[in-house]
Amino acid sequence: MAQGQTKGSGNLIVLCAFLVGFIGALIVGWIVFPKVLYSKKFQPIDFSHESHQDSDCESCHYFRDDGTFSGVPNIDNCIECHEEMQGDTEAERVLVEEYIQKDKPIPWLIYAWQPDNVYFSHAPHQKLDCVRCHRDVSKEKSTPPVYINRITGYSKNTMKMVECEKCHAEQGASNACQVCHK
Amino acid sequence: MSEKHSSNTHEEHGKSKVRYGMVIDLDKCTGCMACAVACHQENNVSFRPDETDKTRNIAWMRMYFLENGKEYPEYRFSYLPRPCFHCDSPHHTPCTFVCPVNATQRDERTGIVNMIYPRCIGCRYCMVACPYHARSFNWWDPTWPKPLEEMLNPEVSTRMRGVIEKCTFCHHRLNKARDKARLEGKDPDGVEYTPACVEACPTGAIVFGNLRDPESEVSKLAKSPRAFQISAKLKTYPKVYYLSKEPWIRKLSDKGL
Numbered sequence: 001m002a003q004g005q006t007k008g009s010g011n012l013i014v015l016c017a018f019l020v021g022f023i024g025a026l027i028v029g030w031i032v033f034p035k036v037l038y039s040k041k042f043q044p045i046d047f048s049h050e051s052h053q054d055s056d057c058e059s060c061h062y063f064r065d066d067g068t069f070s071g072v073p074n075i076d077n078c079i080e081c082h083e084e085m086q087g088d089t090e091a092e093r094v095l096v097e098e099y100i101q102k103d104k105p106i107p108w109l110i111y112a113w114q115p116d117n118v119y120f121s122h123a124p125h126q127k128l129d130c131v132r133c134h135r136d137v138s139k140e141k142s143t144p145p146v147y148i149n150r151i152t153g154y155s156k157n158t159m160k161m162v163e164c165e166k167c168h169a170e171q172g173a174s175n176a177c178q179v180c181h182k
Numbered sequence: 183m184s185e186k187h188s189s190n191t192h193e194e195h196g197k198s199k200v201r202y203g204m205v206i207d208l209d210k211c212t213g214c215m216a217c218a219v220a221c222h223q224e225n226n227v228s229f230r231p232d233e234t235d236k237t238r239n240i241a242w243m244r245m246y247f248l249e250n251g252k253e254y255p256e257y258r259f260s261y262l263p264r265p266c267f268h269c270d271s272p273h274h275t276p277c278t279f280v281c282p283v284n285a286t287q288r289d290e291r292t293g294i295v296n297m298i299y300p301r302c303i304g305c306r307y308c309m310v311a312c313p314y315h316a317r318s319f320n321w322w323d324p325t326w327p328k329p330l331e332e333m334l335n336p337e338v339s340t341r342m343r344g345v346i347e348k349c350t351f352c353h354h355r356l357n358k359a360r361d362k363a364r365l366e367g368k369d370p371d372g373v374e375y376t377p378a379c380v381e382a383c384p385t386g387a388i389v390f391g392n393l394r395d396p397e398s399e400v401s402k403l404a405k406s407p408r409a410f411q412i413s414a415k416l417k418t419y420p421k422v423y424y425l426s427k428e429p430w431i432r433k434l435s436d437k438g439l
Contacts (some may be wrong), residue, residue, distance in 0.1 A: 067361030117300060118340035119354065123361035125371070176289030178296035178353040182339050 030133040038156055039146035044107055045099075046091040049137040057130075069122035072108045075100050097160040111157045112134075122172075133159060197306040200372045201270065201293040202351055203379075203393035203421035205403040206263055208431060210387035212259030220382030221265075224333045224352065228324030230342070240318040242266070242349040244380050244439060250259030250430040260431055263388070264439060265379065266316040268411070270296045276418060277317065279309035287345075291371070293393075293421055294351050296368040305368035309346055313416055317348045351390075352377035393421060411418050413438045 031125075060073040067179075078095060086094050099106050112133070114120055125133075135144070135157075147156035161180075168175050217259040221227070221243040230239045268288075269275035275295055278286050285301040286308055288294070306375055309317040323343045326334070334340065337354040341347045352375070359375035380390045390398035403409065408425040412435045426432060 047291045065363055065365075067358060067363075069367045081350075117298070121357065121361045126364075127230055135275050153303070172378075174293075175291065176291065176296060177287055177298045178289060178294055178350065180355045181296070181298050182337060182357070 038151055039108055039150055041146045041148060043109055043143045043146070045095050048142055049090065049140045053138075063123065066121045067121070074108070075103070077178065078106075087116045089146055094136050109155075111146055111155050112159060114158060115154070117181050119180055190311040191274040193345055197303070197399050198291045198293075198371075199392075199394050200291060201393040201421060202268070202356075202390070203400055203404065203423070203424060204351075204377075205389045205400050205409065205423045207389075207403075208260050208262060208426040208428075209408075210264060210385045211261050212385055212387075213245065213247070215245050215386065216382040217263050217383060217388060218245055218333075218378035223333075224335055224338065224378035225350070226324075226338050226340050227347075228320070229326055229330075230322075238321065240320065240347065242316075242318070242347070248431060248434055250434075258428065260426070260428065262313060262424070262431075263379070264316065264328060264412075266351070266420060267314055267422045268293060268351060268419070270419040271417060274314060275309040280311045281407070283308065290349065292353075292356070294347060294353050294356075295348075296350065296353065297346070297348065299339065299341045299345045304344040306346065306347070310388065313413055313418060314420075317346050319346055320344060331411040334353070352379075410435055 060070070060077050062070050064070060079100055080098060082092065082096055085092060095106070098104070148154070149156065164180060165175055167173075168179075175181075202288060206238045218241060222241070225242055227240050227242060232238050236244075242265060244264050246264055248262055250256070250258040252258070266274045267278075270293060273279075275288055278288050279395060281287075282305060283301055283303055285299075285303070286295060286297045289296055304319070306338055309315075309319055320341050320343050324340055337358070355375045356373070359373045360370035363370045363373045365403060373396065374391060377390055380388045388398050389403055391398040393401050395401055403425060404423045406425060407421045409429055410426070410432050412425055414420075415436060416438075424431075425434065
Protein backbone atom coordinates (compact mmCIF):
# COMPACT_ATOMS: atom_id res chain seq x y z
CA MET A 1 0.00 0.00 0.00
CA ALA A 2 2.79 2.34 1.05
CA GLN A 3 4.62 1.31 -2.07
CA GLY A 4 1.53 2.13 -4.17
CA GLN A 5 1.34 5.57 -2.58
CA THR A 6 4.93 6.40 -3.43
CA LYS A 7 4.31 5.17 -6.96
CA GLY A 8 1.19 7.38 -7.23
CA SER A 9 2.95 10.48 -5.90
CA GLY A 10 5.88 9.76 -8.26
CA ASN A 11 3.50 9.84 -11.20
CA LEU A 12 2.00 13.05 -9.88
CA ILE A 13 5.44 14.69 -9.74
CA VAL A 14 6.15 13.62 -13.31
CA LEU A 15 2.76 14.96 -14.41
CA CYS A 16 3.33 18.26 -12.58
CA ALA A 17 6.81 18.64 -14.05
CA PHE A 18 5.42 17.93 -17.51
CA LEU A 19 2.59 20.44 -17.06
CA VAL A 20 4.95 23.12 -15.71
CA GLY A 21 7.28 22.61 -18.65
CA PHE A 22 4.44 22.40 -21.17
CA ILE A 23 2.66 25.51 -19.90
CA GLY A 24 6.00 27.31 -19.62
CA ALA A 25 6.78 26.46 -23.23
CA LEU A 26 3.35 27.68 -24.30
CA ILE A 27 3.84 30.96 -22.44
CA VAL A 28 7.23 31.42 -24.05
CA GLY A 29 5.94 30.49 -27.50
CA TRP A 30 2.66 32.38 -27.45
CA ILE A 31 3.41 35.41 -25.25
CA VAL A 32 7.13 35.98 -24.67
CA PHE A 33 8.49 35.19 -28.15
CA PRO A 34 6.00 37.36 -30.10
CA LYS A 35 6.78 40.24 -27.72
CA VAL A 36 10.49 39.79 -28.29
CA LEU A 37 10.06 39.32 -32.04
CA TYR A 38 7.96 42.43 -32.67
CA SER A 39 9.02 45.92 -31.73
CA LYS A 40 6.15 48.24 -30.82
CA LYS A 41 6.11 51.63 -32.50
CA PHE A 42 3.62 54.46 -32.21
CA GLN A 43 2.31 56.73 -34.94
CA PRO A 44 3.71 60.29 -34.92
CA ILE A 45 0.16 61.61 -34.36
CA ASP A 46 -2.56 59.87 -32.40
CA PHE A 47 -5.17 60.12 -35.14
CA SER A 48 -8.78 59.48 -34.21
CA HIS A 49 -11.04 58.15 -36.96
CA GLU A 50 -14.01 58.61 -34.65
CA SER A 51 -13.52 62.40 -34.54
CA HIS A 52 -13.65 62.49 -38.35
CA GLN A 53 -16.98 60.71 -38.72
CA ASP A 54 -18.52 63.82 -40.28
CA SER A 55 -16.39 63.46 -43.43
CA ASP A 56 -16.51 60.65 -46.00
CA CYS A 57 -13.78 58.03 -46.23
CA GLU A 58 -13.15 59.27 -49.78
CA SER A 59 -12.22 62.77 -48.55
CA CYS A 60 -8.85 61.39 -47.47
CA HIS A 61 -8.61 57.90 -49.03
CA TYR A 62 -9.36 58.45 -52.70
CA PHE A 63 -8.34 57.30 -56.17
CA ARG A 64 -6.30 59.59 -58.35
CA ASP A 65 -7.18 59.97 -62.02
CA ASP A 66 -4.29 57.78 -63.15
CA GLY A 67 -5.64 54.79 -61.18
CA THR A 68 -3.35 55.07 -58.17
CA PHE A 69 -4.70 55.26 -54.63
CA SER A 70 -3.89 58.07 -52.22
CA GLY A 71 -3.52 55.68 -49.30
CA VAL A 72 -2.63 57.37 -46.04
CA PRO A 73 -3.29 61.12 -46.30
CA ASN A 74 -0.62 63.65 -45.53
CA ILE A 75 -0.55 67.34 -44.67
CA ASP A 76 -1.92 68.30 -48.09
CA ASN A 77 -5.18 66.69 -47.02
CA CYS A 78 -5.02 67.75 -43.36
CA ILE A 79 -4.40 71.41 -44.18
CA GLU A 80 -7.81 71.67 -45.84
CA CYS A 81 -9.40 71.74 -42.36
CA HIS A 82 -6.54 72.03 -39.89
CA GLU A 83 -4.65 75.10 -41.03
CA GLU A 84 -5.51 76.52 -37.61
CA MET A 85 -6.36 74.70 -34.41
CA GLN A 86 -10.02 73.68 -34.31
CA GLY A 87 -10.17 71.98 -30.93
CA ASP A 88 -7.85 71.59 -27.98
CA THR A 89 -6.52 68.04 -28.29
CA GLU A 90 -2.82 67.25 -28.01
CA ALA A 91 -2.88 65.28 -31.27
CA GLU A 92 -4.19 68.26 -33.20
CA ARG A 93 -1.62 70.57 -31.59
CA VAL A 94 1.18 68.22 -32.75
CA LEU A 95 -0.31 68.12 -36.27
CA VAL A 96 -0.65 71.89 -36.60
CA GLU A 97 2.52 73.02 -34.82
CA GLU A 98 4.94 70.24 -35.70
CA TYR A 99 3.88 69.44 -39.24
CA ILE A 100 1.50 71.87 -40.93
CA GLN A 101 3.16 75.09 -39.74
CA LYS A 102 6.61 73.68 -40.46
CA ASP A 103 5.39 72.31 -43.82
CA LYS A 104 6.83 68.92 -42.93
CA PRO A 105 5.23 65.67 -44.15
CA ILE A 106 3.94 63.37 -41.42
CA PRO A 107 6.14 60.24 -41.23
CA TRP A 108 3.22 57.83 -40.86
CA LEU A 109 4.10 54.23 -40.14
CA ILE A 110 2.38 51.96 -42.65
CA TYR A 111 0.56 48.96 -41.19
CA ALA A 112 0.69 46.92 -44.39
CA TRP A 113 4.02 47.89 -45.95
CA GLN A 114 4.86 45.40 -48.70
CA PRO A 115 8.30 44.31 -49.93
CA ASP A 116 9.86 46.17 -52.84
CA ASN A 117 9.09 43.48 -55.39
CA VAL A 118 5.35 43.50 -54.66
CA TYR A 119 2.92 45.47 -56.80
CA PHE A 120 -0.39 46.12 -55.14
CA SER A 121 -3.09 48.38 -56.47
CA HIS A 122 -6.40 49.25 -54.86
CA ALA A 123 -8.09 49.77 -58.24
CA PRO A 124 -8.90 46.09 -58.94
CA HIS A 125 -10.01 45.59 -55.33
CA GLN A 126 -12.60 48.35 -55.21
CA LYS A 127 -15.55 45.98 -54.94
CA LEU A 128 -14.24 44.35 -51.77
CA ASP A 129 -15.10 45.72 -48.36
CA CYS A 130 -12.23 47.69 -46.86
CA VAL A 131 -12.44 45.53 -43.73
CA ARG A 132 -11.69 42.42 -45.80
CA CYS A 133 -8.02 43.44 -45.46
CA HIS A 134 -7.93 46.51 -43.19
CA ARG A 135 -9.01 46.86 -39.59
CA ASP A 136 -12.41 48.45 -38.88
CA VAL A 137 -11.57 52.07 -38.09
CA SER A 138 -15.08 53.51 -37.94
CA LYS A 139 -15.23 53.66 -34.13
CA GLU A 140 -11.52 53.90 -33.47
CA LYS A 141 -10.56 56.62 -30.98
CA SER A 142 -6.78 56.37 -31.33
CA THR A 143 -4.38 54.75 -33.76
CA PRO A 144 -3.07 51.36 -32.66
CA PRO A 145 0.69 50.81 -32.39
CA VAL A 146 2.58 49.28 -35.31
CA TYR A 147 4.35 46.01 -34.62
CA ILE A 148 7.49 45.61 -36.67
CA ASN A 149 9.12 42.21 -37.02
CA ARG A 150 12.69 42.67 -35.81
CA ILE A 151 14.05 40.04 -38.20
CA THR A 152 12.25 40.90 -41.44
CA GLY A 153 11.54 44.59 -40.81
CA TYR A 154 7.93 44.19 -41.98
CA SER A 155 4.77 44.97 -40.05
CA LYS A 156 2.83 42.23 -38.29
CA ASN A 157 -0.20 43.20 -40.41
CA THR A 158 1.60 42.89 -43.75
CA MET A 159 -0.45 40.59 -45.93
CA LYS A 160 1.29 37.37 -46.85
CA MET A 161 1.49 36.05 -50.41
CA VAL A 162 -0.58 32.97 -49.53
CA GLU A 163 -3.55 35.19 -48.59
CA CYS A 164 -3.35 37.09 -51.88
CA GLU A 165 -3.08 33.88 -53.89
CA LYS A 166 -5.94 32.19 -52.05
CA CYS A 167 -8.37 35.06 -52.64
CA HIS A 168 -7.26 35.42 -56.26
CA ALA A 169 -7.91 31.72 -56.84
CA GLU A 170 -11.34 31.93 -55.17
CA GLN A 171 -12.33 35.02 -57.17
CA GLY A 172 -11.02 33.60 -60.43
CA ALA A 173 -8.44 36.37 -60.72
CA SER A 174 -5.10 35.74 -62.36
CA ASN A 175 -2.29 34.40 -60.23
CA ALA A 176 0.41 35.14 -62.80
CA CYS A 177 3.65 36.46 -61.31
CA GLN A 178 3.51 39.86 -62.97
CA VAL A 179 0.05 40.61 -61.60
CA CYS A 180 1.52 41.14 -58.14
CA HIS A 181 5.29 41.26 -58.68
CA LYS A 182 7.25 44.01 -60.33
CA MET B 183 12.29 31.65 -92.87
CA SER B 184 10.20 29.62 -95.27
CA GLU B 185 7.75 28.59 -92.58
CA LYS B 186 5.64 31.27 -91.06
CA HIS B 187 3.77 30.50 -87.93
CA SER B 188 0.88 32.33 -86.51
CA SER B 189 0.85 32.29 -82.74
CA ASN B 190 -2.93 32.13 -82.87
CA THR B 191 -3.02 28.51 -83.95
CA HIS B 192 -2.01 26.83 -80.71
CA GLU B 193 -4.91 25.04 -79.16
CA GLU B 194 -2.83 24.40 -76.06
CA HIS B 195 -3.02 28.03 -75.01
CA GLY B 196 -5.92 29.38 -73.09
CA LYS B 197 -8.65 31.14 -75.00
CA SER B 198 -7.29 34.51 -73.98
CA LYS B 199 -7.92 37.26 -76.48
CA VAL B 200 -4.67 38.96 -75.52
CA ARG B 201 -1.18 38.18 -76.73
CA TYR B 202 1.17 41.09 -76.34
CA GLY B 203 3.82 41.21 -79.01
CA MET B 204 6.26 43.46 -80.75
CA VAL B 205 7.35 44.21 -84.30
CA ILE B 206 10.75 45.79 -84.91
CA ASP B 207 11.37 47.31 -88.32
CA LEU B 208 15.07 46.85 -89.09
CA ASP B 209 14.73 49.03 -92.18
CA LYS B 210 13.79 51.90 -89.87
CA CYS B 211 16.24 51.15 -87.04
CA THR B 212 19.22 53.47 -87.07
CA GLY B 213 21.03 51.71 -84.22
CA CYS B 214 20.89 54.79 -82.00
CA MET B 215 20.25 52.53 -78.97
CA ALA B 216 17.74 54.91 -77.43
CA CYS B 217 15.58 51.84 -76.77
CA ALA B 218 18.38 50.14 -74.86
CA VAL B 219 19.11 53.25 -72.80
CA ALA B 220 15.43 53.84 -72.04
CA CYS B 221 15.06 50.19 -71.05
CA HIS B 222 18.11 50.36 -68.80
CA GLN B 223 16.71 53.39 -67.04
CA GLU B 224 13.11 52.24 -66.85
CA ASN B 225 13.91 48.83 -65.43
CA ASN B 226 16.68 49.74 -62.98
CA VAL B 227 19.22 47.62 -64.80
CA SER B 228 22.52 47.84 -62.96
CA PHE B 229 25.87 48.82 -64.40
CA ARG B 230 29.18 47.00 -64.58
CA PRO B 231 32.39 49.00 -64.13
CA ASP B 232 33.18 48.05 -67.71
CA GLU B 233 29.97 48.05 -69.74
CA THR B 234 31.88 47.27 -72.93
CA ASP B 235 32.29 43.67 -71.79
CA LYS B 236 29.14 42.33 -73.42
CA THR B 237 29.69 38.82 -72.09
CA ARG B 238 29.27 40.05 -68.54
CA ASN B 239 27.07 43.14 -68.62
CA ILE B 240 23.32 43.04 -68.13
CA ALA B 241 21.11 44.19 -70.96
CA TRP B 242 17.40 43.58 -71.40
CA MET B 243 17.44 45.21 -74.82
CA ARG B 244 20.69 44.22 -76.47
CA MET B 245 21.82 45.70 -79.77
CA TYR B 246 23.31 43.38 -82.40
CA PHE B 247 25.36 44.53 -85.33
CA LEU B 248 24.80 42.52 -88.50
CA GLU B 249 27.05 42.49 -91.57
CA ASN B 250 26.53 40.70 -94.83
CA GLY B 251 30.23 39.76 -94.99
CA LYS B 252 30.84 41.09 -98.50
CA GLU B 253 33.34 43.63 -99.75
CA TYR B 254 32.46 47.11 -100.89
CA PRO B 255 30.39 47.92 -102.96
CA GLU B 256 28.20 44.96 -101.89
CA TYR B 257 28.87 45.59 -98.21
CA ARG B 258 25.72 46.04 -96.10
CA PHE B 259 25.16 46.31 -92.38
CA SER B 260 22.18 46.53 -90.08
CA TYR B 261 21.37 46.83 -86.40
CA LEU B 262 19.09 44.45 -84.57
CA PRO B 263 17.66 45.35 -81.16
CA ARG B 264 16.77 42.25 -79.17
CA PRO B 265 14.39 42.24 -76.19
CA CYS B 266 13.04 39.02 -74.66
CA PHE B 267 10.91 37.31 -77.32
CA HIS B 268 8.32 36.04 -74.81
CA CYS B 269 8.11 32.81 -76.81
CA ASP B 270 4.65 31.49 -77.50
CA SER B 271 5.56 27.83 -77.95
CA PRO B 272 2.90 25.42 -76.66
CA HIS B 273 2.88 24.55 -72.95
CA HIS B 274 6.19 26.20 -72.15
CA THR B 275 8.85 28.52 -73.37
CA PRO B 276 12.40 27.09 -73.37
CA CYS B 277 13.20 29.03 -70.18
CA THR B 278 10.05 28.32 -68.18
CA PHE B 279 10.30 24.63 -69.09
CA VAL B 280 13.64 24.23 -67.33
CA CYS B 281 13.09 26.44 -64.28
CA PRO B 282 13.17 24.08 -61.29
CA VAL B 283 11.54 26.51 -58.86
CA ASN B 284 8.79 28.15 -60.95
CA ALA B 285 10.54 31.48 -60.66
CA THR B 286 9.66 32.20 -64.27
CA GLN B 287 6.35 31.38 -65.90
CA ARG B 288 4.30 32.43 -68.86
CA ASP B 289 1.07 34.17 -68.07
CA GLU B 290 -1.44 32.59 -70.45
CA ARG B 291 -3.77 35.58 -70.20
CA THR B 292 -1.30 38.03 -71.71
CA GLY B 293 1.50 35.82 -73.06
CA ILE B 294 4.08 37.66 -70.98
CA VAL B 295 6.95 35.55 -69.65
CA ASN B 296 7.32 36.87 -66.14
CA MET B 297 9.72 36.40 -63.28
CA ILE B 298 9.83 36.58 -59.48
CA TYR B 299 13.40 37.57 -58.69
CA PRO B 300 13.57 36.55 -55.00
CA ARG B 301 12.31 33.08 -55.94
CA CYS B 302 15.16 32.54 -58.43
CA ILE B 303 17.90 30.26 -57.07
CA GLY B 304 20.45 31.30 -59.68
CA CYS B 305 20.93 27.90 -61.33
CA ARG B 306 20.99 29.66 -64.74
CA TYR B 307 19.27 26.77 -66.58
CA CYS B 308 16.93 29.29 -68.20
CA MET B 309 19.89 31.34 -69.38
CA VAL B 310 21.31 28.26 -71.09
CA ALA B 311 17.93 27.20 -72.45
CA CYS B 312 17.12 30.54 -74.04
CA PRO B 313 18.22 30.38 -77.71
CA TYR B 314 18.23 34.17 -77.88
CA HIS B 315 20.48 35.05 -74.91
CA ALA B 316 17.68 37.20 -73.58
CA ARG B 317 18.51 36.44 -69.96
CA SER B 318 21.27 37.99 -67.88
CA PHE B 319 22.68 36.83 -64.60
CA ASN B 320 23.61 39.07 -61.70
CA TRP B 321 27.11 37.82 -60.98
CA TRP B 322 27.71 40.73 -58.60
CA ASP B 323 25.70 42.99 -56.35
CA PRO B 324 23.94 45.53 -58.54
CA THR B 325 25.64 48.93 -58.58
CA TRP B 326 24.83 52.24 -60.17
CA PRO B 327 27.13 55.19 -60.81
CA LYS B 328 26.77 57.85 -58.16
CA PRO B 329 23.69 59.98 -58.92
CA LEU B 330 21.78 57.18 -60.64
CA GLU B 331 20.97 55.35 -57.43
CA GLU B 332 18.68 58.23 -56.50
CA MET B 333 17.01 58.02 -59.91
CA LEU B 334 15.85 54.41 -59.67
CA ASN B 335 12.35 53.73 -60.92
CA PRO B 336 10.09 52.86 -57.95
CA GLU B 337 7.75 50.95 -60.26
CA VAL B 338 10.34 48.22 -60.82
CA SER B 339 12.10 46.29 -58.06
CA THR B 340 15.85 46.05 -58.15
CA ARG B 341 17.43 42.62 -58.40
CA MET B 342 19.99 41.11 -56.11
CA ARG B 343 23.19 39.19 -56.69
CA GLY B 344 22.59 35.62 -57.82
CA VAL B 345 19.36 35.96 -59.78
CA ILE B 346 18.45 36.04 -63.45
CA GLU B 347 16.74 39.02 -65.03
CA LYS B 348 15.31 39.80 -68.43
CA CYS B 349 12.93 42.00 -70.37
CA THR B 350 9.40 41.97 -68.96
CA PHE B 351 7.62 43.83 -71.78
CA CYS B 352 7.42 46.58 -69.12
CA HIS B 353 4.57 44.76 -67.40
CA HIS B 354 4.57 47.34 -64.62
CA ARG B 355 3.24 49.72 -67.25
CA LEU B 356 0.59 47.15 -68.16
CA ASN B 357 -0.50 47.02 -64.52
CA LYS B 358 -0.80 50.79 -64.40
CA ALA B 359 -2.73 50.88 -67.67
CA ARG B 360 -5.09 48.21 -66.35
CA ASP B 361 -5.74 50.21 -63.18
CA LYS B 362 -6.50 53.32 -65.18
CA ALA B 363 -8.88 51.37 -67.42
CA ARG B 364 -10.65 49.95 -64.37
CA LEU B 365 -11.22 53.40 -62.89
CA GLU B 366 -12.56 54.63 -66.21
CA GLY B 367 -14.95 51.68 -66.28
CA LYS B 368 -13.27 50.05 -69.30
CA ASP B 369 -12.30 46.42 -69.77
CA PRO B 370 -8.78 46.03 -68.32
CA ASP B 371 -8.04 42.99 -70.52
CA GLY B 372 -6.34 43.84 -73.78
CA VAL B 373 -5.67 47.39 -72.69
CA GLU B 374 -3.06 49.17 -74.76
CA TYR B 375 0.20 50.33 -73.21
CA THR B 376 3.63 51.35 -74.42
CA PRO B 377 6.87 49.80 -73.16
CA ALA B 378 9.80 52.14 -72.54
CA CYS B 379 11.74 51.05 -75.64
CA VAL B 380 8.79 51.71 -77.95
CA GLU B 381 8.29 55.11 -76.38
CA ALA B 382 11.95 56.02 -76.83
CA CYS B 383 12.41 54.92 -80.46
CA PRO B 384 12.85 58.12 -82.51
CA THR B 385 12.11 56.50 -85.86
CA GLY B 386 9.07 54.55 -84.74
CA ALA B 387 10.76 51.30 -85.69
CA ILE B 388 9.26 49.39 -82.74
CA VAL B 389 5.53 48.74 -82.63
CA PHE B 390 3.89 47.06 -79.65
CA GLY B 391 0.39 45.77 -79.13
CA ASN B 392 -2.00 42.86 -79.02
CA LEU B 393 -1.15 40.23 -81.65
CA ARG B 394 -4.60 38.65 -81.31
CA ASP B 395 -6.42 41.84 -82.16
CA PRO B 396 -6.73 41.70 -85.98
CA GLU B 397 -7.18 45.47 -86.12
CA SER B 398 -4.00 46.31 -84.20
CA GLU B 399 -1.01 47.69 -86.07
CA VAL B 400 1.27 45.05 -84.60
CA SER B 401 -0.84 42.13 -85.84
CA LYS B 402 -1.05 43.66 -89.31
CA LEU B 403 2.72 44.22 -89.44
CA ALA B 404 3.38 40.69 -88.19
CA LYS B 405 1.57 39.39 -91.27
CA SER B 406 3.54 41.64 -93.61
CA PRO B 407 5.65 39.92 -96.30
CA ARG B 408 8.70 41.60 -94.76
CA ALA B 409 8.04 39.98 -91.36
CA PHE B 410 10.17 37.16 -89.99
CA GLN B 411 11.10 35.62 -86.68
CA ILE B 412 14.59 34.80 -85.43
CA SER B 413 15.38 31.08 -85.65
CA ALA B 414 11.79 30.18 -86.46
CA LYS B 415 12.98 26.61 -87.13
CA LEU B 416 13.40 26.14 -83.37
CA LYS B 417 9.62 26.45 -83.06
CA THR B 418 9.83 28.73 -80.07
CA TYR B 419 7.26 31.01 -81.77
CA PRO B 420 8.71 34.35 -80.66
CA LYS B 421 6.17 37.10 -80.11
CA VAL B 422 8.76 39.60 -81.34
CA TYR B 423 8.72 39.88 -85.12
CA TYR B 424 11.27 41.67 -87.27
CA LEU B 425 10.67 43.44 -90.54
CA SER B 426 13.26 43.73 -93.27
CA LYS B 427 13.27 43.87 -97.02
CA GLU B 428 16.90 42.69 -97.13
CA PRO B 429 17.19 38.99 -98.11
CA TRP B 430 20.61 38.66 -96.43
CA ILE B 431 19.18 39.68 -93.04
CA ARG B 432 16.37 37.19 -93.36
CA LYS B 433 18.92 34.52 -94.25
CA LEU B 434 21.09 35.44 -91.24
CA SER B 435 18.10 35.35 -88.93
CA ASP B 436 17.81 31.61 -89.39
CA LYS B 437 21.28 31.11 -87.90
CA GLY B 438 20.31 32.42 -84.51
CA LEU B 439 21.82 35.19 -82.48
